[in-house]
Amino acid sequence: MRKIVIDPITRLEGHGKILIYLDEEGRLRDAVLQVPELRGFEAFCRGRRGEEMPQITERICGVCPEAHHLASAKALDAAFHAEVPKAARLQRELFYNAYIFSDHLLHLVFLGGPDLLLPEDVGKAERNVLGVLQRFPELGRQVVAGRAQAQRILELIGGKAIHPVFALPGGVAQPLSEEARATLITAAESLVALGKTMIVVFHEEILPRPEFQALLLAEEAWLPTHYMGLVDEGLAPNFYDGQVRAVSAQGEEIFRLPGAEALSRIGEHWEPWTYVKFPYLVDFGWQGFRAGPDSGIYRVGPLARLNVAERMATPLAQEEYERFLDFFGGKPVHATFAYHWARLIEMVQAAESVLRLAQEPELTGTEVRGKLGQPGEGVGVVEAARGTLFHHYVLNPQGLVERANLIVATTHNAPGIGLSVKHMAAALVEKGRLDEALLNRVEMAFRAYDPCLACATHVWPGRTPVAVEIYDAQGKLLHRLEN
Amino acid sequence: MPETRARIGVFVCHCGKNIAGTVDVAKVAEQAARIPGVVYATHYEYMCSDPGQALLKRAIREHRLTGVVVAACSPTMHEDTFRKAAEEAGLNPYLVEIANIREQVSWVHSGPAATEKAVRVTRTMVAKVQGNRALRPAELGVVRRALVVGGGIAGIQAALDIANAGFDVILVERSPSIGGHMAQLSETFPTLDCSQCILTPKMVEVARHPRIRILAYSEVEEVSGFVGNYRVRIRKKPTFVDPSKCNLCGECARVCPVRVPNEFDRGLSTRTAIYIPFPQAIPSTYTLDVQNCLGILPLRCGKCAEVCEAKAIDFDMHEEILEEEVGAIVLATGYELYPKEAMAEYGYGTVPDVIDGLEFERLLSASGPTRGEIRRPSDGKVPKEVVFIQCSGSRDPEHHKPYCSKICCMYTAKHALLYRHAVPDGQAYVFYIDIRAGGKDYEEFVNRAMQEERILYIRGKVAKVFREGDKVVVWGVDTLTGKRVEVRADLVVLAQAVVPSPGTAELARKLRVACGSEGFLREAHPKLRPLEALTAGVFLAGAAQGPKDIPESVAQASGAAAKVIALLSAPKLAHAPEVAEVNEELCSGCGICAPQCPYGAISVDEVAHVNEILCEGCGTCVAACPSGAMTFRNVEDEQVLRMVRAALEVADVGV
């Protein structure tokens, strides 16, 4: 047997590694994505105070703590039978859109940016944030400034930008002042401006590039799965709230349900060789690692959201969405690299939403806590930047956590990422070509998901360094490639 | 690090056979000698003897010891002895510690275990001494003047006693005259002396005393400083009458057009806006009550000034703030009666012929509104059936005050008896739960009221009092017969609970003196320090501390005065240096420490400060301090942790 290990560097920090097994004839036997780390939040959340969950679970992921913070708060709203007052809801939603903006921006420029903005032949020493900043100094300046504005919004409402503290069952910690609103509006305006800039950059610098178009249409990066995401009443994507809609690989609605009920439609499969679990739609059951209309495997995240939605919620985003659909000729779009474009569209919607919410008169309302009932069970769901995020708690009468289950965005995508990797690997093996460019494609394939193997992996910021080692059956190193 | 340079000496005492009979003292010394930092260890038959002390001194000098542990008897026995000896040899006494291997080892254990424990105990104390610092006691001078707050009988007595011992006294009284409630009373139990007759001479004595300065119509505004050195700000309200000119002719009052309820008569009569509270008032002068006067601003009336021949009335008089320094303070702010308006079931104070005990005193008093005739407020009739209700508002944790007001049993008996004297054909009823007559001649007095005056005592509480025509109906019960009773009375007298006088809580706060939950000033210790407040240099007298009758108030006042005299007589105040201390580099001023201190020794601004003189060294604040900024001299955390480790060390203890 031969084995290819794609291990982000030293296999300890990658928190996600890819193992490819070949038979003696060099045919692909299997390829898996392994998450070699476990922190076990579900276990030690037990016995903790319910209201602490937004602050504890956000430590699952420092890249998207905002998502955990609010998924958790929403689960608590439900567990305490609380109605969130308008002012608190607006605070949360505004905060949340600012987060989506900031996170997507981060990926587009700092993470995916080097792949998208730099020529393919650029040296690996330059293929990073610094490279992008050097080539596009003005864009870099705008992005740094824009992100600072978004962080300012997060800090103003959340208390802290990374690991915010403001959400509580039934509402938020305290009311916002009118002075705060003024700051928010100014910041929001600059987010919208940056969104527009990014659209221009995308259409002028990225999309016209043939190699990018080839990627978008590459067969091995075309994965027909089901999709899941939150939509509002008008079937536009909503990051903070709404119903969970699942759409099949053929584009038909599988279900549209409130979070708690949707959760019951998701099963979890585990394998002993990884610390991440594999969710699937129970309507189809776990059919193993394969895509297609009969499989239970589905994907979440920007592309999935655009596939489950029928329109965007804001005008600029809608314009770009239409261009996107034109390009692919309709839905569902299965191109894994379309995640990048989808991310751009969402980022614009988020910016526009922040501005709209900042102008809502009730944002500064002083009633920020709903009445709490007896604690019980609750499910909270939001769309994290990387996809649907479920928090599910059972609280005891004292309001302590009895049970917690979390399905994080990248977990939903774990089977999909595994498959993308497998397809890429198959292509790699078939072509028998083990050069650096091809290797980078493997990497780009899973980077498109912006995988924050949240509870486990960390691939931010920038590229995930990959080494490929090919051994023979005796374990002798045959070939080693690094990007 | 002190311990690296430490040169500790260990002295193990045999105490004859007391220790050596059980503990292998040689072994203890031998083990001690092995402890790093111990440069000298020995054992001796009687360390406390002269030769023993000489041995200690010699060793300190010869071995240049920086710390000493004497393993001997309880520190309560000879800690002082050895510390003094060390001091004579030039070693700071606070570098000497005792390891108690007698009371807590040799006398209570036996066999090798005793020696092992002795070794551990000694080792533990060596660990402590290694962390000790040289300390010096703090010293401070004393301002030889006292402040007495409250001019009732307790305050008067305390002021006189202190002044007679040769110290200056400032006596502050809130109302225009001293005398307090005692001046309002008719006769006093159990002797039936005329209250004013025994009080007036004392008031005059105060007025004439060269060492007493009376500040009437004044209140304590602010107190700062600490024992021996208090600074007091006193607000003196203007009386608009110059006492040195006023000759008490009374013309001013005669022309004054204003009539307001007379406080001294508890509203049963009226007074003018310029008035003298009662004829014997001290200071002996009229006071113009600016709240009710028509004429001060704008000048509309001014009739009194016109008729005053002595030109004593001065409308330009202003409030004064006096600043005084005193060494000690006596609080004698007295009591008030619980308002009858709080007694829902007894008519909420709305029935005019339901009155309280002090009102009845005024009715009984020869100088009162009725000249001593008993006439009820509503219509001036002489009441023929009078009901006295004891425990009105007292002993009622559910609705009113949980405690016994202590004086009501006696004054009710007195009231009933005096009523019978005044209205021989009247009937008095007393509703009671228990009779508490524990005082000299008290029981006899109550018996006299029952037996000779045929006052009917009914054991049972009254449920409800209400007005029915010109009668006051009382629903009660006689629990002894098991029958409900109804009395249609002419007058009802409520023995209202005794409560602290208004303003007591505020004054207590200014002085950082604790109040109990019922608002009475709290003594430092209920049994052993009943005369002192927890704040050093503040003493308590009279009913401000709890319900008290006259003899008890006077006794406590004299006791407090004696404490003050002792304090003011000391040449210097010395204070043990083993107290709490703030590391200002670490203190964030969170203020958690301050309320821990029962002595008010901690103040907090940017950081906390410990007043070394006030701190008694309990260390509660240190344990409460979350950041570790508060420390305790010679009981630092690091020291204790080293002691703990020394106590538990597994290493062979050699037995």
Place this chain on the structure above:
Amino acid sequence: MAAELRLSRENLNAPFVRKVEELSGQNVFACYQCGKCSASCLFAEHMDLLPNQVVRLVQLGDEGVMGARAPWVCAACLACSVRCPRGVDVARIMEALRQLGLRRGLTPVELRLTPDLPQIALVGAMRKVTP
């Protein structure tokens, strides 16, 4: 002398006392026998024992109080309970005695039914004095 009431540790700690305390949720020893409950009770004249005496007998552990009429006369008007200076809910003690009686099969009260009695009176009475 043959005493009417023999006091002993056993009596004072009798299950009866504990049962009354449990059922009523009251500590009968909080009562200091001031009689305010009795003074408040407008039905005391129809009772054989005053309310405070009922409490006293419970304090003494005298199970004979079970034979008393007083608890059955009590109208549960709660005047005693709101006025008690010690916060003892005397009405609950009365209820406890009624309950104990009813559970032992005592029904010492005769219902005097007349046609004009409204439902509210009937249900109220039956809930208090019938099992």
Place this chain on the structure above:
Amino acid sequence: MKLKLAVYWTGSCGGCDVSFLELGPGLLDVLPQLEIVFWPALVDAKRGDLEKLPSRSIDVALVNGVIRTAENKEMVELLREKSKQLGAYGACAHLGGVPALANHAPGFTEVVFGPGFRPASPWPEAPEDAPPALLPEALPLDEVVPVDFVVPGCPPPAGLIARFFQAALSGEVQAGQVFAEDKALCEECPRTREERRLTRIVRPHEVVPDPKTCLLDQGMVCLGPVTRGGCQAACPQAGMPCTGCLGPTPKAGDPALAMLSALASLVRAGEEGEDAFPQENQILDSLVDPIGTLYKYAYAKYARPLQRLARRREEVRA
């Protein structure tokens, strides 16, 4: 001479790495002065490159994350060997952090996966491909290798990161230095403190706090008094109690026990005395989950020794 810097993450959430971005434009000033020899998030140096470096050739290494797996341990040992100075960056490396609460949840793989989960290789032929073994306990960095300095916080606030770079770039990082204030958070907190007493302990969701008054005075368990300043009291300013991410002040010792003592000292149910005991107990009992509340970040560093004793007790009993 540029500063040779290494940054490495172990069991962490990634927030620490993101936190460098909070420097904003300041980051662009700092970056040119650095020679990043190893920083998986930023540059492509690999373990192999690191192994090839001479001993003590890295000027400063920063580690964030809790030490959770055997791999984590190997890796920080390697870094220690290659670095002149090694610092714990963030609460996880400093104190164990939130993920170290797992020490208080024995058998947690069962909770996550259900019974019967044992890590294994996807192909029996390659047993080495099993996920790395978990250490029996999640550990703070200084339990594994000597630590020279600490940049605390969850994640470290921008001001403290800036302060660290200032010191590092001028070569002035002191041994044992903690890049935060020695004084507690209360120093920076704008809330006002009245007479301190706790007549009740409330949880943040139970009350809407008064915007001006100290949260502790309002009954919330705010760890401000025991926690280092340096964040400008961000959480209390946002109406939420401090949960202690910057770690204890220099002399506080075990911050949970220090705060426990302070809280218990402040509890009052009316007059001090025996009568108040039941009510006091009730107030104290309303401090639910004291472990999670007081040891949120510091469990691994302070509570673990006792926990270990307890676990051994359980084994003995079993």
Place this chain on the structure above:
Amino acid sequence: MSGFEPRVVAFLCRWCAAAGADLAGTNRLQYPPHAIPIRVNCSGRVEPQWVVEALKAGADGVLIGGCHPGDCHYVVGNYKTRRRVYLLRKVLEEMGIEPERVRLEWVSATEGGRFAQVMAEFVAELKRLGPLHEPGGPG
């Protein structure tokens, strides 16, 4: 657990418990020698950290002796101690350490007999609980 001799640290308030211990000595009342006394001015000075440090450093149990309620030389120090110990024991229990290993006792200066008895009871209780540490360690 035969042969197990528990190690104990006793923090004794100087005015009550330590004086009570002295009285036990004066009256020659024998009690088990396992506890090493550490005298403090007030039980209110005892910090929960000391107790935990003692347990970590090898103690099988810790005793805190203070004045009876109402008798504290410093008026209220013992009440603070009581509350601290109450909470501390809760925390210990949550960690799986028997809270009985930390005992708070009120012993007055006149209660020599009571002091001896408390010591005997506590040592017996600790013997029943068994050692907190493995033989030999830590120390």
Place this chain on the structure above:
Amino acid sequence: MNRLVYFPGCALKDQAQGYEAATLAAVQALGYAVQELPRWNCCGTVYALAQDDLMRHVGPVRNLIRAQEQGATELLTLCAMCYNTLSRSALFVRNPENLRRINAFMDEEEDYRGGVRVLHLVQWLAEIGPERLARAANPGLQGLRIGAYYGCTLLRPKEVAVDHPEKPEIMEGILAALGAEPVLFPERVECCGAYLAVTRPEAVRLRVGSILLSAAHHGAELVVTACPLCHFNLRERRPLGAPRLPVAYLGEVLAWALGTQPIPEEIARTVGVRR
């Protein structure tokens, strides 16, 4: 229009129908829509005082659940006894342990979550405020001297009292706002004998006589009550020779004052003679 969910209870569907009709009309005239609680059951009439008598709480709590189902946070009662039993049970289940135990007794009902406030007509009237009542009072009560008789269940125990148990003034405030001259009389808070009407009618007669005497003595022309049992006793169990004072429900005088109902002939006669 503001909605009120209202619990009638047995008496209002029986001997106190007049009270219900008058009150509902008047409340509507004040601008509130009244909705009768669907599927209500008996309140229990008298509150169970025994600690172990959990079953007696099930009925009242079930009514609270019905209110909860309606999304109501307040439940209005007219009968003082219903008010007493319901609000005391509501208080009882404020203790989470009690709540858990009572919820365990329910079968098809959803769990009670707490949070329904039981309030009595007098509280409601006091809360909408005297100004509003005074504005709506046409023709008003024209100085009628009314003694408000509270009885027990509105005032005791103090945890559910609508006002101070010894010196209530809430009804007087309402009556004054409606244009009456309230008369305070000592026995207005003392028990009428309640259900002793069934077991000891003679005790009730003595009490009723005493109460009416007390009211008359202090100058009342009319006694007003909010309790159907008091109303029954005061009217139907008078001893011979008792003052001939008319007795009416609070809701009735409210209706007279607002003009939604005329003063009944007999009462008009009695009080009108002297006017």
